[in-house]
Amino acid sequence: MNWEQILWLTGGAVFLRLFGRGRLRLWGLLVASVFVVFWLQPPLPIRGLDFWMPMATIGLACVGWALTAPRPLLSWRHDLWAGTVILLETGVLLGVQSLLPVGAILPSDPPQIMLVLIGCLLGATLIYIILRADNYRPILIWSALAILILCLVVLKNPGLLQMTASGLRMLVGQSATLAQSTDIRWLGFSYLAFRLIHTLRDRQNGRLMNASLAEYLIYMVFFPALAAGPIDRMERFLKDLRSETGMGAADFIEGGKRIILGMVMKFVLADSLALAALNPENALQVRSPGWAWGMLYAYSLQIYFDFAGYTHIAIGIGRILAIHLPENFRQPYLKPNLTQFWNNWHISLTQWFRAYFFNPFTRWLRTRKPAIPATLILLLSQSATMVLIGLWHGISWNFLIWGLWHGLGLFLQNRWSDWSKNIAPAWIQKKNVAVLLKAASVGLTFHYVALGWLWFVLPEPAGALRFFLCLLGRG
Amino acid sequence: MRQPLNPRLNSGWLFLINVFWKGITLFLLINLVFAAVDPVDRIAKISAYNVLFPGRPRLPFGEDPGKSYNFSLFSLEAMFASHEIAALPKHPGEFRVILLGDSSVWGTLLKPEETLSSQLEARVSSKCDGKRVRIYNLGYPTISLTKDVLILAEAMDYQPDLIIWLTTLEAFPSDKQVTSPLVAHNYHRLENLVSEWGLNINLDDPEIYHLSLFGQTIIGRRRDLADLARLQLYGILWSATGIDQVYPQQYPKPQVDLTSDPSYHGWLPQDLPRSELALDILDTGMLIAGRVPVVLVNEPIMISNGKNSDLRYNFYYPRWAYDQYRRLLQEKSHQMSWKYLDVWDRVPAQEFTNSAIHLTPFGINILAEQLETTLEQEVCK
Numbered sequence: 057m058n059w060e061q062i063l064w065l066t067g068g069a070v071f072l073r074l075f076g077r078g079r080l081r082l083w084g085l086l087v088a089s090v091f092v093v094f095w096l097q098p099p100l101p102i103r104g105l106d107f108w109m110p111m112a113t114i115g116l117a118c119v120g121w122a123l124t125a126p127r128p129l130l131s132w133r134h135d136l137w138a139g140t141v142i143l144l145e146t147g148v149l150l151g152v153q154s155l156l157p158v159g160a161i162l163p164s165d166p167p168q169i170m171l172v173l174i175g176c177l178l179g180a181t182l183i184y185i186i187l188r189a190d191n192y193r194p195i196l197i198w199s200a201l202a203i204l205i206l207c208l209v210v211l212k213n214p215g216l217l218q219m220t221a222s223g224l225r226m227l228v229g230q231s232a233t234l235a236q237s238t239d240i241r242w243l244g245f246s247y248l249a250f251r252l253i254h255t256l257r258d259r260q261n262g263r264l265m266n267a268s269l270a271e272y273l274i275y276m277v278f279f280p281a282l283a284a285g286p287i288d289r290m291e292r293f294l295k296d297l298r299s300e301t302g303m304g305a306a307d308f309i310e311g312g313k314r315i316i317l318g319m320v321m322k323f324v325l326a327d328s329l330a331l332a333a334l335n336p337e338n339a340l341q342v343r344s345p346g347w348a349w350g351m352l353y354a355y356s357l358q359i360y361f362d363f364a365g366y367t368h369i370a371i372g373i374g375r376i377l378a379i380h381l382p383e384n385f386r387q388p389y390l391k392p393n394l395t396q397f398w399n400n401w402h403i404s405l406t407q408w409f410r411a412y413f414f415n416p417f418t419r420w421l422r423t424r425k426p427a428i429p430a431t432l433i434l435l436l437s438q439s440a441t442m443v444l445i446g447l448w449h450g451i452s453w454n455f456l457i458w459g460l461w462h463g464l465g466l467f468l469q470n471r472w473s474d475w476s477k478n479i480a481p482a483w484i485q486k487k488n489v490a491v492l493l494k495a496a497s498v499g500l501t502f503h504y505v506a507l508g509w510l511w512f513v514l515p516e517p518a519g520a521l522r523f524f525l526c527l528l529g530r531g
Numbered sequence: 532m533r534q535p536l537n538p539r540l541n542s543g544w545l546f547l548i549n550v551f552w553k554g555i556t557l558f559l560l561i562n563l564v565f566a567a568v569d570p571v572d573r574i575a576k577i578s579a580y581n582v583l584f585p586g587r588p589r590l591p592f593g594e595d596p597g598k599s600y601n602f603s604l605f606s607l608e609a610m611f612a613s614h615e616i617a618a619l620p621k622h623p624g625e626f627r628v629i630l631l632g633d634s635s636v637w638g639t640l641l642k643p644e645e646t647l648s649s650q651l652e653a654r655v656s657s658k659c660d661g662k663r664v665r666i667y668n669l670g671y672p673t674i675s676l677t678k679d680v681l682i683l684a685e686a687m688d689y690q691p692d693l694i695i696w697l698t699t700l701e702a703f704p705s706d707k708q709v710t711s712p713l714v715a716h717n718y719h720r721l722e723n724l725v726s727e728w729g730l731n732i733n734l735d736d737p738e739i740y741h742l743s744l745f746g747q748t749i750i751g752r753r754r755d756l757a758d759l760a761r762l763q764l765y766g767i768l769w770s771a772t773g774i775d776q777v778y779p780q781q782y783p784k785p786q787v788d789l790t791s792d793p794s795y796h797g798w799l800p801q802d803l804p805r806s807e808l809a810l811d812i813l814d815t816g817m818l819i820a821g822r823v824p825v826v827l828v829n830e831p832i833m834i835s836n837g838k839n840s841d842l843r844y845n846f847y848y849p850r851w852a853y854d855q856y857r858r859l860l861q862e863k864s865h866q867m868s869w870k871y872l873d874v875w876d877r878v879p880a881q882e883f884t885n886s887a888i889h890l891t892p893f894g895i896n897i898l899a900e901q902l903e904t905t906l907e908q909e910v911c912k
Contacts, residue, residue: 305543309550328760332767337598347771354767 057283059323061096062369065279066315069376073304081301085278085377086138086270090114090145091161092279097243099163102221103228106163108175109242114142115179117276118269120252122186123197124259126266129187138270139183143176197256204249204256211245213451244282246448250408251276255290257412265291271298280373284366286384286404293379301378311375318368321361329358334523336514345529352527355513356506360389363402389505392497394462394469397505405445414441434470439463449512454520458511465504566747571606571755578612579763584770586615588643589668590682591762593776600768601775604758605716607685613762616667621690626659626910628666629686631679632697635830635888636670638895640778645892646670647697650899651906659911667691673711674701676812677732681713681720684728684819693909694820695902697830699888700856701847703808704796709738716740728818731811782885786846787837795852803855810863817869826870826905829860831878831898833887845887870909874901 057065068088076084093110100106118139129135150172153161166172186196210216214237221239222232255272258264267275267290275293301307333355334348342348364385374381388401398406418437421428428436439460446459483489507524514520580586590610593601604610611617621627630636630648638646648668656664667689669682679696686694701707709715715738724730745751769775793800798807817825832853833845843849857873864871882894890898 303544305547308547309543328764331596331761331764338768338772341772341774343771343773347767350767351771 057096057366057369059319062315062319062373065092065373066376069280069311069373070308073301073307073376073378077301082270082274082297083141085274085297086141087145089274089277089279089282090142091149092282093243093277094149094162096279096283097163098241099159100239100241101230101234102224102239103230104164104167104171105224105240107166107172109240111146111172111175111179113242113244113248113277114146114273116248116252117273118142118179118183119186119200120255120276121267121269121272122183123193123200124255124264124267124272125187125269127190130266130268135269138268138273139180141270142273143180146172146176194260197260201253201256204252208246208249208448209451211240211242212448244277247281247283247285247287248276250287250405251290253412254287254408258290265294267294278374278379280370280377280379281381284363284370285402286367286370286382287408288381288404292382296379299378304378307375307378311372314368314372314375316372318365318370318372320365321368322365326358326362326365329354329361333358334510334513336516336519339514339519339523342523342526345527348523348526352506352509356389356502356509359509359512360385389502390498391501392494393473393501394465394504395473397501398462398466409441409445413444414438417441431471435463435467438466438470442466452515453517454511454515457517457520458508461508461511465508562748562750565749566744566751569747571752571759572608574756575606575608575759576612578609578617580613580766581615581618584766586618587613587766587769587775588615588649589637589646589775590614590671591765591775592637592672595777596761596765599774599776600765600772602758602761602765603712604755604762605713606755606759607681607713607717607720609759609762611685611689613766614667614669616669616686616689622663624661624663626662626664626693627689627691628664628693628695628906628910629669629689629691630666630695630697631683631686632670632828632830633674633699633702633888634670634672634886635890636668636697637672638668638670639672639776639886639889640782640884641890641892641895642778643773643775645895647895647899647902650892650895651902654899654903655906655910658907662910664910670697671713673713674699675708675711675714676702676809676816677708677721677730678711678714680724680730680812680816680819681717683816684720684724687819687821687823691823693906694823694825695828695906696816696825697828698813699830699832699847700853703810703856705807705809708732708809708812709736714739718742724815728815730815731809785833785835785883785885785887785889787835787840787880789835789837789839789843789846791839791842793842793849793851795849798852800849800851803852803859805859808856808859810859813863814867817867824870824909826872826902826909827860827864828902829857829871829873829875830888831874831876831890831894833878833880833883834876835880835887847887870905872902872905874898877901 072081072084072088093113094107097106097110100109125135149161150166150169153166158164186193189196210220217237217240218235221237222235225232225235225239255264271294272290274297275288275290278288278293281288332351334351335355338351342351367384371381371383382404384403384405386400386403388397391397391400414437417440418433421433421436440463442461442463443456443459446455446457446462449455449458484493507527510520510524511517514523587601591601591613592603593599594603596602616629628651630651636647643649646668647670648666652664652666655666658664669686671678671682676698679698679702683694683696709721709732714721718734718739718741721730721732721739722734725732725734742751749756795803796807798804813827832848834840835843835845841850844853853875857875861871861873863869878890878894878897882891882897883889884891884894
């Protein structure tokens, strides 16, 4: 998102808060969220894809609702209205776009209206079938989970992405030889998938709060958090969505502060640091270890300010809408160990992985026969979780190494903490010593994380290793 | 049911309204004060170059900042502050030479150690006992005598002992003088040169960028302020890598087969119109140099041997125009007793890179050889 889009979104949020009361608020948020899915989608070179991807986002959210909605529905009339509003809005967007220059609302010329109608009809039929096929719901939910994971695998793997782009190009009569992995950029899919998996798994476990179609869709594509999170939990989100909102000067003040803070972090600090930060090109050009460290520090700070800045903006806009999105960053670089770092860096993502992978995987390992030693379970579960988080950024060797780096780091830190607490001498408790030790721990943790970013930012492990040696004065 | 307005809510809105109007008032006030004080030139002199990281060996210029860690801006103060010439006060034993000129002096496609200033310095640094000769590259891409004069006027603050001014016919047409963005965006400097040195420039030329009152506010000068910050930030990667321009593996070679068009700058073969050439700007430059000796050099050009090379020397110059220009400059130099070197044909065609004036490192070596004796005479006398 650029600053102009952020200002528009903020303006929209202010308008909705001031004029959208009661039911109007729900419908206003639904219309705004659907609109923003189309509006923020970047243009793509494959014909029509930048229209079908937002359509697929909304379609997936609707299918997710059909799979998780209570039986009988809370209010089928209300849900039918919501479905009608979504379809009408899509039609209106198409109509208005045809009167405006390309790119005003939709990123490029939309496909033929007949194709859109067929697409909508197919989607509506699918949702109807899912709602009717209650007996098959468990298998349908498992299938949906498998499809979502498959989509994530394809979208995170440049090779598969290029093959998909090639196929799509052939489908629309474009040259497949020009296909590139960057042809497919599905705005906010990762976060949509996390939210969908969360609701599907919670429905399987009987923990999911019941939601109407409008509520579910707003939760899935809530526009402040569409592109970069945070990943809220549905029960918490619905609590805010259903509560009565007053005029809320406090929300405007707090929201405004967070948006300004976020914009400064993103557009002043992160964008400035980007001019000096490590990247695959300058990693090969650097002449001395001192400057190499400088570039690594710049990257470490840049990635923090960039991501934390967007989160502040999302939380700020959410707050104006009286939705308290969860915090995602709490001074992670000032934490004295890696566990605390990960408890304070991209908090909603780590909590998601803890809930839907780490905990079930650890439980599964614990029930194995013969029993697996606890230390090994810890190593396996922490490494596997961090590797998965790494691969979520992209299925490639560098992200795998980054995940292992952190998995191993968490394991070693855990073992060290366990061991050192029993042998720590009494003088270590003294205030001055404790302060020094904490400072040293913060420094050590920060440098471990910063060195980990090497594997994150440099796509070739060989290049990352070369830069690592350069940092040590051996490159 | 509507919620009743409570005192807390009222105080919150009151606070918001206060923040809003105070913010707007302060914003307007600060912008107006900024416009009145116009502090950009003073801010531009604050530089991390030569303090946190080394000064640049050539003035900042670049069209692909992300790759060259360098970019073009219009503030001469900032450009000089980032240059190595601003590092320290001049050493008592230093003999300071500055090179003026276009991209061939700046060193397009050349590494800093391959430029004319570096190669010349390597040749003469040990020639005159006791004199520490330092040669500074103050060349800047874009061809215009006025641009050179603008840089020269700023460079005089750095106490040069000798000025070597390389030029070519393209720098002379009067209507080309303000097309250099560096000139067009420095209205106040031009105004000073006009009033102080009688520079013959039409300040109302539409090419020259005039700042309105709005243009002088923080909002109006946001680009200039951002440029100052960016210049400092690019200094980090410049220091880390030593790279200040993009060196492509392949680039288009200068045109060898030439058009049969005999015109130059719209002028047909006849006498090169003296009144349309900015010879007076050359005079102004010499006036600004004052007692500091100047060596005027007609820089090398590529002499093509391809199609129509009997009509033209290269892409830029038809033979008739260039020959007349050489005679003109020779006569003018003689008449004004300027030290003048004409090395136009000293570099073979294969030693040009991507234009008829850009030289290879070896081409620069040839040029340096041509200038060495003159330089030595000036330095050692």
